[in-house]
Amino acid sequence: MEHLSTLDASFLQAEDSDPHVSLAVGGVSILAGPMPDYREVESALADRAHAIPRCTQKLHTHTFDLGAPGWVDDPHFDVGHHLHHVALPNPGDDAELFGMVASIMERRLDRDRPLWECWTIEGLSDDRWALLVKIHHCIADGIATAEMLAKLSDDGAGDTFATSIRAGREPKGDSLLGLLRPRLNPIDWMGDIWRATLAATSAAEHAVxxxxxxxxxxxxxxxxxxxxxxxxxxxxxxxxxxxxxxxxxxxxxxxxxxxxxxxxxxxxxxxxxxxxxxxxxxxxxxxxxxxxxxxxxxxxxxxxxxxxxxxxxxxxxxxxxxxxxxxxxxxxxxxxxxxxxxxxxxxxxxxxxxxxxxxxxxxxxxxxxxxxxxxxxxxxVPGPRGRRRMLGREVLEILPVPPIxxxxxxxxxxxxxxxxxxxxxxxxxxxxxxxxxxxxxxxxxxxxxxxxxxxxxxxxxxxxx
CATH class of the missing domain: 3.30.559.30 (Nonribosomal peptide synthetase, condensation domain)
Known part of the structure; x- marks a missing residue:
């Protein structure tokens, strides 16, 4: 079983502490029309969801929190529990779309099933439709969520702006063992140990x-x-x-x-x-x-x-x-x-x-x-650098939806x-x-x-x- 980290699990505990809170994150892809037949959409999304492990796994928790929750395969997984279809009232502009997004996101995900949903939304003005994907924050942060959503598109993950963030640009820090490269001279070993110790001490003080x-x-x-x-x-x-x-x-x-x-x-x-x-x-x-x-x-x-x-x-x-x-x-x-x-x-x-x-x-x-x-x-959240397609349609916009x-x-x-x-x-x-x-x-x-x-x-x- 793959266990949640303390940070992952903290989103579950924060949600438990307030009945008015749903800690799911969302992404709304607005696509050029016309919308494909819903059965075609359902079939394509079901295939792609099966390729993402978290989409078919559910939480396994322990009584009295005696152990960290973990991810286990859902033996009764049915994609029909996660795919939904709605239509906007006229005129289908931003006001109607935003109201629907708020209504969907305010409801909590069912913890007895994999913690995600996908909603197709038709009836947008200007011959458009939308796809809202909702994922619990305990599964992933913003960058990882964006990567998961990208895998649902026709192009796969592709290139994103995430490679330009600070952590993504920084080289991996050398460990103490990594710094102790093979040396012929024992004096060099002592120098490496001293430099590694100073670096570790400085980093620890900075973090404190x-x-x-x-x-x-x-x-x-x-x-x-x-x-x-x-x-x-x-x-x-x-x-x-x-x-x-x-x-x-x-x-x-x-x-x-x-x-x-x-x-x-x-x-x-x-x-x-x-x-x-x-x-x-x-x-x-x-x-x-x-x-x-x-x-x-x-x-x-x-x-x-x-x-x-x-x-x-x-x-x-x-x-x-x-x-x-x-x-x-x-x-x-x-x-x-x-x-x-x-x-x-x-x-x-x-x-x-x-x-x-x-x-x-x-x-x-x-x-x-x-x-x-x-x-x-x-x-x-860094998104895709280039234009994406979903079910053969161009993704015109991607709107992020945070929780509160x-x-x-x-x-x-x-x-x-x-x-x-x-x-x-x-x-x-x-x-x-x-x-x-x-x-x-x-x-x-x-x-x-x-x-x-x-x-x-x-x-x-x-x-x-």
């Missing part, structure tokens, strides 16, 4: 400092806005669409990264939302959970979670767009250098050495407690696909009826930076991750 900093951020209950609070069961969904070439031009004009531009646009969108609500955005109103991939390039298709986190404050109190971008860039650089990324990863690695029952009960207890320090989630939990009333997932960049926003139905204003604010934020960059005549260049 980062873990402490993350803990302080989580315990610092200074968030003061309507973005944080209890959530109900119903959801809303919306999406923002931006040209990737425009974002890259902003990167060049201001000498920042693509992630900086995206988070600055998110900052602008939240500021607009809060002002429209009659709130004065404070400097501590938008501490944001930013998952950071720890996945190496040779593990892109491994179905599990390999992420850490950073918790920067986004400058929602700053009205000037350029200044917002500068602050976002500076704070992300500070967070990267502080060891938060390494610290979060080290915490979960250490938790793997503790008896599973203790970690499971602890996570359930902690996730039941109201947290008032973090107000939003912003996760960036832990008193976060909104969550944003970003995904790059070919020449477009998408922001998918999931929100609590009751406390965030203005989710469309947030996505419009994000789009406006990117365009304002593009216009200001053109006026500024920026010439700085930067390697886009």
């Amino acid at each position: 400092v980062g873990a402490v900093e993350l803990t302080v951020r989580v315990l610092d209950a200074t968030a003061d806005s309507s973005l944080n609070g209890p959530i109900a069961t119903m959801r809303r969904y919306s999406a923002a669409r931006v040209d990737l070439t425009v974002m890259r031009r902003v990167c060049r004009d201001f000498g920042v990264t693509l992630n900086d531009v995206a988070l600055a646009a998110i900052t602008s969108g939240y500021r607009t939302m809060l002002l429209d609500r009659g709130e004065v955005p404070g400097p501590h109103a938008l501490r944001t959970l930013i998952p950071v991939s720890m996945r190496s390039a040779d593990a892109l298709d491994v179905a599990d979670n390999r992420v850490s986190a950073m918790l920067p404050l986004l400058p929602v109190d700053e009205p000037d767009p350029i200044r917002q971008l500068e602050i976002v860039h500076a704070r992300l650089e500070e967070a990267k250098g502080s060891g938060q990324r390494e610290g979060g990863s080290a915490v979960f690695a250490a938790a793997g050495n503790i008896p599973f029952a203790l970690t499971a009960w602890t996570i359930r207890l902690l996730t039941r407690l109201p947290q008032n320090s973090v107000a939003a989630l912003a996760t960036n 939990a832990l008193h976060l009333r909104t969550g944003i997932a970003m995904l790059s696909y070919a020449d477009r960049f998408y922001f998918g926003v999931t929100a609590d139905y009751d406390s965030a009826p203005d989710v469309d204003a947030l996505t419009r604010g994000i789009e406006d934020g990117v365009w304002r930076l593009a216009e200001l960059g053109s006026l500024r005549g920026g010439t700085a260049s930067v390697a886009i991750p």
Whole structure:
């Protein structure tokens, strides 16, 4: 049996702690029409699902959490339990599609079966249809989920932007044994041991400092806005669409990264939302959970979670767009250098050495407690570099769908696909009826930076991750 890691299982325990939460992630592929016959769709998806192990495996859990849950083949697997078909009411535009996506995603997956569903959605305007794939977060993080979804397409996995992320570019760290290469001179052996020891000590200190900093951020209950609070069961969904070439031009004009531009646009969108609500955005109103991939390039298709986190404050109190971008860039650089990324990863690695029952009960207890320090989630998922096809139809767009939990009333997932960049926003139905204003604010934020960059005549260049 293949067991879940402590991080994988934490998504199950977080879901257990709140009956209003469904911790499934989703991806909506919008395709050119006409939609194929449903029996053709069902047959093709069934064949492709059988080639993905997690699609035919279910959870095996232990009484009182005496052992980590594991993946076992489902002897009664029936793809009919996982494939569904719905049609949108007229006129079939974004409002109807987004409402359907929210309704599907808010319902929990059945833990007695493999933890995924696939919904075909017909009736979109302009001769289009959609495919929504829903996967529990305990199976995979954003990158691994994107790789799984890609395997359902006609082209297979293919090339993605994931190879450009930091973890994917970094060489594997040398182990102590790896550093002790065959030497003729014993003095060289001692030198290798000394260098390896110093490197290990430095890395450990960096991780400890980062873990402490993350803990302080989580315990610092200074968030003061309507973005944080209890959530109900119903959801809303919306999406923002931006040209990737425009974002890259902003990167060049201001000498920042693509992630900086995206988070600055998110900052602008939240500021607009809060002002429209009659709130004065404070400097501590938008501490944001930013998952950071720890996945190496040779593990892109491994179905599990390999992420850490950073918790920067986004400058929602700053009205000037350029200044917002500068602050976002500076704070992300500070967070990267502080060891938060390494610290979060080290915490979960250490938790793997503790008896599973203790970690499971602890996570359930902690996730039941109201947290008032973090107000939003912003996760960036690298998508396919080139255009994809599904059942012979072109995939026009891919919209990411994040979950929300832990008193976060909104969550944003970003995904790059070919020449477009998408922001998918999931929100609590009751406390965030203005989710469309947030996505419009994000789009406006990117365009304002593009216009200001053109006026500024920026010439700085930067390697886009």
